[in-house]
Amino acid sequence: MNNAAKPPLLRLANVVSGYSELKVLKGISFDIEAGDFITVVGPNGHGKSTLLKTISGLVPLTSGTISINGGPTLAKPHAIAALGIAHVPQGDMLFPEMSVLENLLMGAYLAPSKAEIDRRLDEVFTLLPKLSDRRNQVASSLSGGERRMVGIGRGLMMGGQILLIDEPSLGLAPLIIEQIYGVIAELSRSGRTILLVEENPARVADLANHLHLLDDGVIVWSGPPAELLARDELLATYLGG
């Protein structure tokens, strides 16, 4: 098999999207290969979450293409999920009246068999043992950190090819952020393909193999995290120093 001809796991080409008349993404293009840990950084309100929502189909494409394994661009979120896009959205978006276990099982909604669901559940409980202790607790009664863990666990239960994680540190205490990033680091080490958006590039300096700096809906810089952190003028201009 010729690897050079193989399409990337995810390819965004000139992606334009937004809300009604408001254009948020103004021509985004990049590829993600299997095993990559790509992070999109940028200030608040410049399109990071919209980017993930556009990939997962929650925000419709205005123009451009999003291709998974070289396939055609799909519009419906459920069809995109079926292709292996697991989106862990900002604010968790859990099912508040369901238990932790039910939330996790919803993640495996498209799983092909009971055995596969059990396998994924074991994997999630091994990585996030606290969820096993809380399995029967209603999601709305969890703490912010626990909710974030359930969000990540639910994303893992999808068994997707790419995990999209939206600002996992948002609104959490420093100790909890450290725990959450510990889990994400573990996922990365296990070979998962991750696309994460984050406001603070220092948090992903040791994790991501590539950064995209997003400003006003366009990628203004791309490169390794260490390089961005060494560029004071970029940090000052786009991320407030």
Place this chain on the structure above:
Amino acid sequence: MLDILTAILIAGLTTGALYALATVGLSLVWGSMGMLNMAHAAMLTLGGYSAYTFSTALGLPAFVGFLGAIVVGAIAGGLLYILIVRNLLKNDKATFESNVMIATVGIGIALENTILLTYGGQPLKQPISATGSLVLGPLSLPYQNMLIVFVVIVLMAVIALLLGRTRMGRAIRATAQNREAAQLMGVAVNRVYFQVLVLSGAIAGVCGVMVSSMTQLSPPLGNDPMLKAFIMCVVAGLGNLPGAVAAAFGLALFEAFVQYVAGARWGFPTLLFVVIAVLIWRPAGLFGRVQIRRM
């Protein structure tokens, strides 16, 4: 004293069961779709007349007539989605709630008048009913009331199992709680909406048979149960299924008590008074949460 309490209890439980049945269909649709189905009353009437047609005109056994009402109700719910709701959802989602309410008012009127033109305005007897009573010492329990309570209990158990234990039920609950998140998990919400309206139509079919077996078949048959169902939904909190069932039984027993103590004419005004009091005290209903607009 015992026979008075028994009479209140039998009347309250039977009426409560009918209210619960009417309320569950309405609440299920609101809870998962944010849709107030104003055609629910007509669908209920359609169920009652369908059972009548299968049993009387076609001469089929009562049980088949009962199943026929369920199937016709389910088909009506499915068609409501395919012909109307699906198209309204494609338009501006922000106005869906008001548009679908107006559209279903029209469908309800059209359906009721179609039934009037087909069967006439004269009341008809629902052939699916049980006669006689079970006598236990001083207590007399009419078979018809027992049948209604039994059917409703079985149906509630089936609905609870369906929503709580099945993949389809989990998808319905997930869509109700967070539509976007459900989509991200791979749930095709349009399919869920179709399933919910089919289920709600089937429940309306059962309810139509049960209500008409206690009264008579007439084109406006469903109006009174639906009005009461709205009251139960408001008291419980729109979209809260267990709360709606609890409110249905609680208010029906309360109504039966008021009717016995103060006279039948005071039953409905008292229910309305309870609704007003609940709306002042807890605007989101007894078991409800503040509604967040999802569309």
